[in-house]
Amino acid sequence: MLPTSMTESAQPRSAPTTQPSTGLDSSVASMNDPTCIEIAHFDAWYGAFQAIHDLSLSIPRNQVTAFIGPSGCGKSTLLRWINRMNDIVPSAHSKGTLRLDELDILHPSTDVVHLRRRVGMVFQKPNPFPKTIFENVAFGPRLHMKLRRGDLEELVEWSLRKAAVWDEVKDRLHAPALGLSGGQQQRLCIARAIAVGPEVLLMDEPCSALDPASTLAIEDLIYELREQYTIVMVTHNMQQASRCSDRTAFFFEGQLIESGPTDDVFTKPQQKRTDDYVRGRFG
Ligand SMILES: Nc1ncnc2c1ncn2[C@@H]1O[C@H](COP(=O)(O)OP(=O)(O)OP(=O)(O)O)[C@@H](O)[C@H]1O
Ligand SMILES: [Mg+2]
Numbered sequence: 001m002l003p004t005s006m007t008e009s010a011q012p013r014s015a016p017t018t019q020p021s022t023g024l025d026s027s028v029a030s031m032n033d034p035t036c037i038e039i040a041h042f043d044a045w046y047g048a049f050q051a052i053h054d055l056s057l058s059i060p061r062n063q064v065t066a067f068i069g070p071s072g073c074g075k076s077t078l079l080r081w082i083n084r085m086n087d088i089v090p091s092a093h094s095k096g097t098l099r100l101d102e103l104d105i106l107h108p109s110t111d112v113v114h115l116r117r118r119v120g121m122v123f124q125k126p127n128p129f130p131k132t133i134f135e136n137v138a139f140g141p142r143l144h145m146k147l148r149r150g151d152l153e154e155l156v157e158w159s160l161r162k163a164a165v166w167d168e169v170k171d172r173l174h175a176p177a178l179g180l181s182g183g184q185q186q187r188l189c190i191a192r193a194i195a196v197g198p199e200v201l202l203m204d205e206p207c208s209a210l211d212p213a214s215t216l217a218i219e220d221l222i223y224e225l226r227e228q229y230t231i232v233m234v235t236h237n238m239q240q241a242s243r244c245s246d247r248t249a250f251f252f253e254g255q256l257i258e259s260g261p262t263d264d265v266f267t268k269p270q271q272k273r274t275d276d277y278v279r280g281r282f283g
Contacts, residue, residue, distance in 0.1 A: 033061070033101070034060050034061055035058045035059070035060060035061065036059055036060060036061040036062075036100065036101065036199065036200060036230040037058070037059035037082065037098070037099065037100055037200065037230070037232075038058055038059075038097065038098075038099040039055060039056055039057045039058070039059070039078070039096075039097070039098055040056050040096060040097040040099075041054055041055075041056055041095075041096040041097065042054070042055045042056070042078075042081070042094065042095070042096035042097065042098060043055075043094060043095045043096055044074070044077055044078070044081060044086075044092065044093070044094040044095075045091075045092070045093050045094070046089070046091045046092055047091040050254060051074045051077045051254050052074045052077055052078060052094075052254045052255075053253075053254045053255050054096075054255070055074075055078070055096075055254075055255065055256045056256070057249055057256055057259055059230060059232060060230070060246075060247065061230050062226055062227065062228070062229070062230060063226055063230065063231070063246040063247060064222055064223065064226045064231045064232075064233060064244055064245040064246050064247075065230075065231070065232050065233070065245060065246070065247045065248070065249060066233050066234075066235055066240075066241035066244075066245035066247070066248045066249070066262065067079070067232065067233070067234045067235075067248075067249050067251060068234075068235060068236070068238070068241055068248060068249070068250050068251070068277070068278075069250055069251035069252055069257075069277070069283070070252065070277070070282065070283030071236075071283070073251040073252050073253055073254060074251055074253075074254040075204075075234045075251055076204050076234060078251075079121070079202045079204055079232065079234060081094055081098060081105075081106075082098060082100075082105065082119060082200075082202060082232070083115060083116050083119040083120075083121050083202060084105065084106075084110075084112050084115060084116070085121070087112065094106065100115070100118060100119065100199070100200065101199075103115065103118075117140075117144055117196050117197070117198060118198055118199050118200065119198060119199070119200045119201075119202060120193030120194065120196070120198035120200070120201050120202070121193065121201075121202045121203075121204070122186070122189050122190055122193055122201065122202070122203045122204070122206050123189070123204055123206075124204050124205040124206070124208050124209065125209055126182060126185035126186040126188070126189050126209070127189060128177035128178060128180070128185050128188055128189060128192075129177065130176070130177075130178060131176070131177060132173065132174045132175060132176060132177060133160075133169050133172065133173050133174070133175060133176075133177045133180070133188060134156055134173040134174055135177075136177045136188055136189075136191075136192050137155075137156045137159050137160060137188070137191050137192050137195050138152055138155075138156055138195070139192065140192065140195050140196035141155055141156075141195050141196060144196055145196075155195060156173070156191075156195070157170075159191040159192070159194050159195040160188075160191045162191065162194055162225070163187045163188070163190040163191035163194065163221060164187055164217055164220070164221050165184055165187035165188055165191060168184055169184065169188070181214075182209055182210055182211075182214065183210045183211060183213070183214025183215075183217065183218070184214075186206060186207075186209075186210060186214065186218060187214075187217070187218065187221070190206075190218075190221065190225075194225070194229070198229065199229065199230060200229060200230045200231070200232070201225065201229045201230070201231045201232070202231075202232050203222070203231065203232070203233040203234065204234045205234050205235060205236065206218055206222075206233065207219070207235070207237070207240065208235075208236065208237075215240070219240060219243055219244045222244050223244045226246070233245065238266070238278055238280070241262060241266075242262055242263075242266050245262045246261065246262060247259060247260065247261055247262055247265075248260070248261075248262045248265040248266070250265060250269075250271075250273075250274045250277060250278075252273055252277070257271050257273050257274055258270050258271050258274050265278065266278050
């Protein structure tokens with residue numbers, strides 16, 4: 001439902017608290033299913049090199065799932081397949097099943113633009129467009145929604161507030177986004193990702209380029225955002241995984257070694273390799 005301030009423009013503008021309607025209702029029917037993304041017997045290759053082997057994992061709705069594991073074990077590859085980023089890598093191919101609720105992600109008929117509206121991605125290095133702060137956030141909504149100017153402004157504000165960067169940018173919305181600090185740029189990219197009303201946020205090492213204060217701000221944000229979104233976060237920072245994830249999946253050499261509630265994976269792992277990794281014995 002649109003916030004009051006979006007439907008009655010004569011009223012004073014107040015801070016929006018609910019997300020403006022996006023016109024997407026595809027997930028409503030399946031909201032009762034605790035699994036949001038189902039990965040089953042998934043294999044992925046780059047040319048002849050197999051990067052992921054027979055991987056099966058259920059990613060629960062409205063929780064933060066952390067992917068951990070040493071460099072090169074396939075974490076980013078899996079994220080990239082979940083929103084079909086690997087479509088542009090000519091050597092990349094895969095087998096098996098990836099489902100987002102009812103949607104068969106890998107089916108050739110799946111509309112990738114629609115998929116990416118449901119599955120937002122935030123990268124290790126903030127990548128704002130060379131546009132203003134406002135235009136960065138308004139870009140997706142302009143592409144996907146027909147909003148009146150006032151509604152668009154409200155959605156931009158809502159997204160920036162949700163991403164905990166509004167107070168820092170509200171007086172310079174029309175300044176270039178590239179003039180922001182790294183931490184601010186990353187929060188802007190999160191605002192841009194949530195502005196189109198995704199169900200899932202994939203975050204590939206979202207804090208690795210940030211200072212401790214910005215990292216903490218983003219960790220708080222991730223924890224809060226899971227009330228509305230299903231979040232998958234790749235991190236090399238074990239403290240971060242234990243601070244802000246509900247579940248953790250440990251990958252090694254393209255295989256899923258174990259997954260479960262984060263506390264269990266860190267304090268009583270089932271597998272020796274997991275134990276060695278979380279204790280910092282390798283990787
Ligand atoms: N575009 C590509 N072409 C060929 N091989 C690739 C490509 N991208 C990744 N790989 C290989 O696939 C394997 C998995 O890479 P991936 O980027 O998924 O690892 P990762 O777990 O995200 O590592 P990191 O923690 O260093 O980011 C690695 O051996 C990598 O070299
Ligand atoms: Mg990676």
